[in-house]
Amino acid sequence: MSLKALNISYTYQKKTPFEHKALNNVSVEIPKGSFTGIIGRTGCGKSTLLKHFNGLLTADEGKIIVDDVEADSKNVREIRKKVGLVFQYPEYQLFEDTVYRDVAYGLNREKISDEEKKERVIEALKTVGLDESYLERSPYELSGGRKRRVALAGVIVMKPQYLILDEPAAGLDPVGRRKIFSYIKKLQTEQGITIALVSHSMEDMADYADNLIVMDEGVVVTEDTPENVFRKTEMLEKLGLAVPQISKVWEILRKEFPELPDSIYTVQGAAEEIKKHMGGESK
Numbered sequence: 001m002s003l004k005a006l007n008i009s010y011t012y013q014k015k016t017p018f019e020h021k022a023l024n025n026v027s028v029e030i031p032k033g034s035f036t037g038i039i040g041r042t043g044c045g046k047s048t049l050l051k052h053f054n055g056l057l058t059a060d061e062g063k064i065i066v067d068d069v070e071a072d073s074k075n076v077r078e079i080r081k082k083v084g085l086v087f088q089y090p091e092y093q094l095f096e097d098t099v100y101r102d103v104a105y106g107l108n109r110e111k112i113s114d115e116e117k118k119e120r121v122i123e124a125l126k127t128v129g130l131d132e133s134y135l136e137r138s139p140y141e142l143s144g145g146r147k148r149r150v151a152l153a154g155v156i157v158m159k160p161q162y163l164i165l166d167e168p169a170a171g172l173d174p175v176g177r178r179k180i181f182s183y184i185k186k187l188q189t190e191q192g193i194t195i196a197l198v199s200h201s202m203e204d205m206a207d208y209a210d211n212l213i214v215m216d217e218g219v220v221v222t223e224d225t226p227e228n229v230f231r232k233t234e235m236l237e238k239l240g241l242a243v244p245q246i247s248k249v250w251e252i253l254r255k256e257f258p259e260l261p262d263s264i265y266t267v268q269g270a271a272e273e274i275k276k277h278m279g280g281e282s283k
Contacts, residue, residue, distance in 0.1 A: 023218045028223060039215070084164070089148075089170060211225065214235075
């Protein structure tokens, strides 16, 4: 059971002077229960791939498989129930006059009672760190970070099995970024929702992802654990990407202390190894 793209190709503005092949025979798998990060330079096909998973785009060639079922025009509504999509700057999609009405909008077509609807809205808001006091507030009066959390709640209220997100923390300050990513990570670890997420931040990918897909010019270059991907410094630099900043700092430390391990790519990991090293010296 997983989310798969099999030999997907897609071309924008076909048969025009602006024709552009965004995906070229792409095959990837988002493992069930994983937090998969998709990285690559701007225009490499990341967002286009995400839109195929939710049925917003239909491939010229190839197919999308959701839990062993091929996605097509006949079952797109069922696929979208399983695969929730959060766009970049999702707060721009808020349109109702209260937080409750906006989060509950997707439930209006579901055959559930008003009581159950309210319970699910409250549960979704709590998942993103907002309580019942926000229900009757206007979403337009909230801060940027809270607007984004309301938009996220409007997707998770539908209880998707897969959640795909395009730069969910774009434009937020460091505190807002950490909050958004911590809520998304909890969806994976506490609710078992599979996450597929595009981000340009290598630090975010190092901190939260357990699987990375690297793309360039419409193809998949490599797919591996963050640890193994971030070891490939030369490859990433050729693709216009970079390893997390802490990895560069760590290489400087290893020149002075070569006994330190060479696979550090998070601040937390670096802190733990330094603590071990200092503890060993003090005995």
